[in-house]
Structures are given as structure tokens and as C-alpha cells.
Amino acid sequence: MNARTIELLAPAKNVSCGIAAIDHGADAVYIGGPLFGARAAAANSLVDIERLVAYAHQFRARVYVALNTLLEDDELDVAVRLIHQLYSIGVDALIIQDVGLLEADLPPIPLHSSTQMNNRTVEKVRFWEEMGFTQVVLARELSLAQIRQIRDATTVPLEFFVHGALCVSYSGQCYISEVMAGRSANRGQCAQFCRHAFDLVDGQGTVLVKDRHLLSLKDLDLSNHLGALIDAGISSFKIEGRLKDVSYVKNVTAAYRLALDAIIDTRNDLLRASSGRCQFRFTPDPARSFSRGATTYFVHRRDKAMAEIRTPKSIGKRIGRVSTVDARSFTLAGDEAVHNGDGLCFFDRDNTLVGVRVNRVEGRTIFPKDGVARLRLSPGTEIFRNFDIQFNRVLEQSTLCRQLAVRMRLAEHAEGVQLTITDEDEIASTTTIETDKETAIKGETISSVAVRQLKKSGGTVFTVSDVSLDLSPGRFLPASVLNALRRKAFARHLEIRRASYPRQEKIRPRNDAPWVAATVAYTDNITNRNAAIFFLHHGVRQLHPELLRAGNVPECALMTTKYCIRFQLGLCSGAKIQKGRIAEPLFLTDKTGTYELCFDCSRCEMAVRNIEHHQQ
Structure with a gap:
């Protein structure tokens, strides 16, 4: 049996984050270019990317550029010129979403199919393999069984997110920012509607839940499931975070480097994807970086509580409970050390997140910067740390560890x-x-x-x-x-x-392999002439331009999710709905509008629709 290469793929907001990721064990990094990346706030110059390429290649590590937005007609030529420039400076692959690029004159640079291409089925992944993609980023919602099914039917390397923030909608299938705010998430301008606070209202107008972040998911953490993912067929393990700071990148990358090495070093059928070894002067702990709490999502089974509806902010690591409170301080039970300058937080009696800046510590007694009276603390309150000043100082000094x-x-x-x-x-x-x-x-x-x-x-x-x-x-x-x-x-x-770096090139085949469906819709994200031509080349009989934009389709789903609010709130047990407890339909409301929740229990999916738009 040939050994399989296992890749740790880390995010880079900028070249400093990219170098830090390589230093801390990444086999590859993904970074936005000057234009057309799905994180508009994380653009980088060609000069910086070329510098990162040179640094990565000395370790045989790779640099992937995220060019994963949808393009308008007047942007196609600009995007193609940029791709030629990226190829010329040595970028190893592009992560793309827009199939219009497959109809353009591209250099032989490998292409990765972005998770925004909604890669959930055997048929979809097999099609991208036939189109010449060299790696496919699977949907985050897949289970181990579904991953195995895709692996058994295809040979293209499979990439999977294992850590970081989660989109509540299937990636590429969220249109709420586009329709409601004129900012397309598929063009790198997500307005973060899923992090809003909503009221949940039933069909009789009864408020079931008030002012809670009902669409805000916890952060993914599959660090304890890497071996199972390898056995299911994943070869690239991706950390989310192209907007995260350098400390997050160092800490989380190091944690997954150690976890993967512990597996690879005991198996003859696995190889590391790059060269060099890391020695860290700190103990990696992702909970000490930005964290909304952890979920395993759907990898084994549906997580019982995958949303953190109380806050969309970082909670961090639980460090103990309050044992006593006095006029100027409180005492914390537990073994985790607290330091002057730490940022702590807790949920008060109304389940609102309250922040605490530590001014002074004496043993286990903590003196908050702004006093105790405003906090309304009581014994037994759980305390979390969302800013660890000493740990961050250690991370700042962590360089050249590879x-x-x-x-x-x-x-x-x-x-x-x-x-x-x-x-x-x-x-x-x-x-x-x-x-x-x-x-x-x-x-x-x-x-x-x-x-x-x-x-x-x-x-x-x-x-x-x-x-x-x-x-x-x-x-x-x-x-x-x-x-x-x-x-x-x-x-x-x-x-x-x-x-002597072994650069890989890929000539994409020209074929007429049929698309996975006979028709297309707004969910296929066709925004330019090349994309329309692509689908016609691959068996789609006709396209109706007026139906290819979500805003033009009255019945469009603003979000389609595997996450279910009824399940999250205990109103659904498996496939059995707890009838009689609520008067459906259910609605989410906030200052931006009223949204109807539509449940497809046969698929275990939920859609979010705009009620005003639907009634027009």
C-alpha cells in the first residue's frame, strides 16, 4: 500500500500570519490575494504573497490563494490576469468558487473546489474530479459515513474543516446578506446576520425566546477525531480563521500539528506533507484563543447543543467557579492560574455575557478593575477567561520553532x-x-x-x-x-x-461530463456569462437569467441549514416533533425584519425565508 500524505492547512490573514503558521507546523496555508477572496477584509499584495511563497517552499510547504468569490462579467478578465500573476510568483493552487473561471484561459495552476461550491454529495465531488480539480473542500455538515461514501466513489484528495468558526448555512447557500443588505456573502461581504440577536415567535404571536443569538453556532473542534477522519478518507485538515490574529494561528496550528504527528508517527501508511519538525516552548491549547465554545457538529452524530445562543462573542476557557464574594473581590475555586491583566467573563442571572478585567490577583482572590458591585456575582457562577495575558506573551515570543x-x-x-x-x-x-x-x-x-x-x-x-x-x-x-x-x-x-521545489502543475481536461442536475437555479450561483456557458456545456438545457439571483426569487431560501432551532431548543426529538407545545409556523424577528423558519424533516434541514419578500 502506498503511504498517504496528510496535510495540515492553516489560515493566513496576512503574510505575518502565514509565516507564523508555517513556523508552527502548517503543511500549507491559505491566504487571500489582492482581489476576489471570500474575506474582503483580508486582502494581500502580490509582493507579500511572493514573500510567503518563498518562506513556505523552503519547508516544502505550500501556499494556496483563496480566489473564491463569485465574479461579475466585468471582473472576469481582471481575475484571469491576477491568476496568471499568482502562477508566475509560484502559488501552489487556487481555491475557487466561480465555475466561470473554468471557461477562461488559465495557466496550469492546480484548482481546489471551495466549500462554497456546496460539496455534499458523491455526484458533486465526482463531477469536480472530472473537471480536473486537484482537491475538493467538503461541506462542514458531513458525517464520517458520508465522507466515507464520497471517498469510496472518488480519488481526488478531500479537504475538511476541523477547527474554527462555523457558518450556520451550507456554505455558498446563504443569501441573507445579499437580499437584505445588498452585500453578498458569496462575494466576500458577509454581514454576519447569523450572529444577530433574534426573538423566536410562534404563529399566534407568542414570544417563545427573546433576544437570543438563535443562529450563532459554537466553534468547530474536531481535534479528538482526527484519526477517524483520516480513516474516513480526509487528507487535508483545515483550520478556519482568515480574519484571526497571529496568536490564534500559532496556538491552534501548533495544537493540530502535535495531534496529527501523534497519529502519523505511529502509522506506516501516512506521511507528513512537508519537511521540518517543530518544538514549541508553550503547550498549545485552542481554548485559550478565540472560542465560542466547542462543537463536533455532525461528524459522528448531530451535536445536541451546537449553538451558543447567549452570545456570539468569544467566551474562552472555563477556569473555575466563584466560591466567595466580598465588597472588593471574589475568590475563584479551581486550579487555573489567573494573572493581572487577564480578561474574564461570565453569564449573569439574565444569561447576558459580562466582561471582567483583572486588576490584581492575590492567590485565588481576584480584584476586578471596575470593582465587584456592578457584577452581581454569586457563589457558584462559572468563570471563563477570554483573554490570557501571560499565554499571549508567550505566543508573541514563539518564533523559529520549526x-x-x-x-x-x-x-x-x-x-x-x-x-x-x-x-x-x-x-x-x-x-x-x-x-x-x-x-x-x-x-x-x-x-x-x-x-x-x-x-x-x-x-x-x-x-x-x-x-x-x-x-x-x-x-x-x-x-x-x-x-x-x-x-x-x-x-x-x-x-x-x-x-529544487517540486512544483505541481495541472492541465485541466476539456469534456462534456453532465452536470449533476438537468436544470440550474439561484443556488448554483451563476453571476457571469462564462458560468452560464459552463453549465450549458455540461448538459443544462436552459437557463432563466431572471431566476439566477436570489433577490429575484420570491420563494428563495435566505439560508439553508442542517442546524435546526427546534432541535437546539429541545422541541424535536429525532424525527418526532413535540407537537402541541408550539403553534407553528415559527418566525425569527429582529430590527432587520421577520423571517419564517421552514422545516424539512425528511432531510433534517431548516430554511430561513424573508416573510415580507415572500409575500410580494
Whole structure:
């Protein structure tokens, strides 16, 4: 059996985050380019991306650019020119959503099918494989059984989100920002409606739940299920977070690096997807970074409480309960240390999140910056930490924790000495330096001096595992010569590694493989002439332009979700609805409008529709 390569894929808001991700163990990073990324607030210049490419490639790590928005007709040519530029600077792949690009003149750069292409079925993934995609990002809602079914029917590498924020709607199938705010999530301008506070109202006008974040999901955490995902067929493990800061990237990437290595190192059928090993001076703990609480979503079974309806903000890590309260302080039970400057939080009697800034700590007694009176704390209250000042200071100092193992051989040369470096990928380089041939008179032997000086790799990406010498007896080399040779050799070896990087290219096939359906609708996200041509090429009989925009379709679903509010609130047990407890239909209301909830229990799905738009 051939060994399978396992990839850890980390997010990069900018080049600093990208370098941090590589340093902390990412086999690949995904980053937005100057235009057309699904996070409009995370754009990056070509110069910065080229710098990140050079840094990543020294570790045989890859850089994927997210060009995963839908394009208008007047943007197609701009997007194609950008793709050629990205290819020319060495980007390893593009993550795309718009099929119009498949009808354009693209360079042979590998393409990944974005999760926004709604990749939930065998038929869809098989189609993208036939279209020449080299990786497919599956929908987050899939179970292990569904992943196995797709893997058994296809060969294209499968990518799956394992950590981070969740969209409540199927990705690519959310139109609420577009219809209600004129900001298309499919064009990188999500207005975050799912994080709003809503009232839940029944058909008789009774308010069932008031002012709660009923569509706001917890954050995904599949760190304890990586082995099962590998066995189901996942080969790329993706961390969400292209808007997250560098501390989040370091911490979460390191945590998943250690978790994956613990699996890979015990199995002969798995390989790491890049080179170098990490050693961290901190203990990774994703709960110490941005976290709304954790859910496993649907990977094994439907999580019983996958939403955190009390707040869309970061709660962080639970650190204990209040034991006593006095006029100026409170005492915390538990073992987790608290420090001056920490940010704590808790839910008050009204289930509203309250923040606490720590001014001073004496043992387990905490003195809040703004006093205790306003907090209305009582014994037994759970306390969380959403800003860990000491942990963040440690993360700030965490750099160069990934190194490439090399062997060295120092030998005679006609004009001096030469140093041959061979790294863990068996890439070799030889560097020569001119020097006079001197004979040792007294003191240390050349062996001990040379080994000591050549093993000094601080400030580089290398760690020297072995030094061998092939020198004349009695030969002397000053430490200054050895140091100069080592620096020159390391620089040369990096150049050779980058030049020998095994770039992958992909020529996409031209075929007439039929689309997965005979017709298309607004949910197929056709926004330009090329996309329309693509679907016609692949068997769609006709397109009705007026029905291809969600805002033009009165009955459109603003969101289609696997998440169910009835299940979240305990109003549904499996397929059996708790009838008689509520008067359906149900509605969500907030300052933006009233939205009807439509339940399809045969598919275990929920749709959110705009009632005013529906009645027009």
C-alpha cells in the first residue's frame, strides 16, 4: 500500500500570519490575494504573497490563494490576469468558487473546489474530479459515513474543516446578506446576520425566546477525531480563521500539528506533507484563543447543543467557579492560574455575557478593575477567561520553532575547505571557502573545534544532527573561517532547496461530463456569462437569467441549514416533533425584519425565508 500524505492547512490573514503558521507546523496555508477572496477584509499584495511563497517552499510547504468569490462579467478578465500573476510568483493552487473561471484561459495552476461550491454529495465531488480539480473542500455538515461514501466513489484528495468558526448555512447557500443588505456573502461581504440577536415567535404571536443569538453556532473542534477522519478518507485538515490574529494561528496550528504527528508517527501508511519538525516552548491549547465554545457538529452524530445562543462573542476557557464574594473581590475555586491583566467573563442571572478585567490577583482572590458591585456575582457562577495575558506573551515570543535536520561533511579542497550539507529530503549542497593551510600547534583538536562551530545553527531554519570530518591530520582552521563557511553554506543550501521545489502543475481536461442536475437555479450561483456557458456545456438545457439571483426569487431560501432551532431548543426529538407545545409556523424577528423558519424533516434541514419578500 502506498503511504498517504496528510496535510495540515492553516489560515493566513496576512503574510505575518502565514509565516507564523508555517513556523508552527502548517503543511500549507491559505491566504487571500489582492482581489476576489471570500474575506474582503483580508486582502494581500502580490509582493507579500511572493514573500510567503518563498518562506513556505523552503519547508516544502505550500501556499494556496483563496480566489473564491463569485465574479461579475466585468471582473472576469481582471481575475484571469491576477491568476496568471499568482502562477508566475509560484502559488501552489487556487481555491475557487466561480465555475466561470473554468471557461477562461488559465495557466496550469492546480484548482481546489471551495466549500462554497456546496460539496455534499458523491455526484458533486465526482463531477469536480472530472473537471480536473486537484482537491475538493467538503461541506462542514458531513458525517464520517458520508465522507466515507464520497471517498469510496472518488480519488481526488478531500479537504475538511476541523477547527474554527462555523457558518450556520451550507456554505455558498446563504443569501441573507445579499437580499437584505445588498452585500453578498458569496462575494466576500458577509454581514454576519447569523450572529444577530433574534426573538423566536410562534404563529399566534407568542414570544417563545427573546433576544437570543438563535443562529450563532459554537466553534468547530474536531481535534479528538482526527484519526477517524483520516480513516474516513480526509487528507487535508483545515483550520478556519482568515480574519484571526497571529496568536490564534500559532496556538491552534501548533495544537493540530502535535495531534496529527501523534497519529502519523505511529502509522506506516501516512506521511507528513512537508519537511521540518517543530518544538514549541508553550503547550498549545485552542481554548485559550478565540472560542465560542466547542462543537463536533455532525461528524459522528448531530451535536445536541451546537449553538451558543447567549452570545456570539468569544467566551474562552472555563477556569473555575466563584466560591466567595466580598465588597472588593471574589475568590475563584479551581486550579487555573489567573494573572493581572487577564480578561474574564461570565453569564449573569439574565444569561447576558459580562466582561471582567483583572486588576490584581492575590492567590485565588481576584480584584476586578471596575470593582465587584456592578457584577452581581454569586457563589457558584462559572468563570471563563477570554483573554490570557501571560499565554499571549508567550505566543508573541514563539518564533523559529520549526527546523530542518541536516548532516554536514567538512572536507579538504584544493583552495581551502568545502562543506557539504545534506538535509532530511536528501537535497545536498556543497560550499567552498578559500583559506590558508595551517597546522595545529597546541590546544584543542580541529575535530572538537569544527563540530562545535558548525553545529551553531541559531537564527536559521536548520538544526545540525551530525558533523563528519575528512581533513588532513593536524589541520588547523580558525573559528572565524568555520563560522563564515557555515553561514555561507546555510544560505546556499536554502537557495538550492527553493530552486529544487517540486512544483505541481495541472492541465485541466476539456469534456462534456453532465452536470449533476438537468436544470440550474439561484443556488448554483451563476453571476457571469462564462458560468452560464459552463453549465450549458455540461448538459443544462436552459437557463432563466431572471431566476439566477436570489433577490429575484420570491420563494428563495435566505439560508439553508442542517442546524435546526427546534432541535437546539429541545422541541424535536429525532424525527418526532413535540407537537402541541408550539403553534407553528415559527418566525425569527429582529430590527432587520421577520423571517419564517421552514422545516424539512425528511432531510433534517431548516430554511430561513424573508416573510415580507415572500409575500410580494
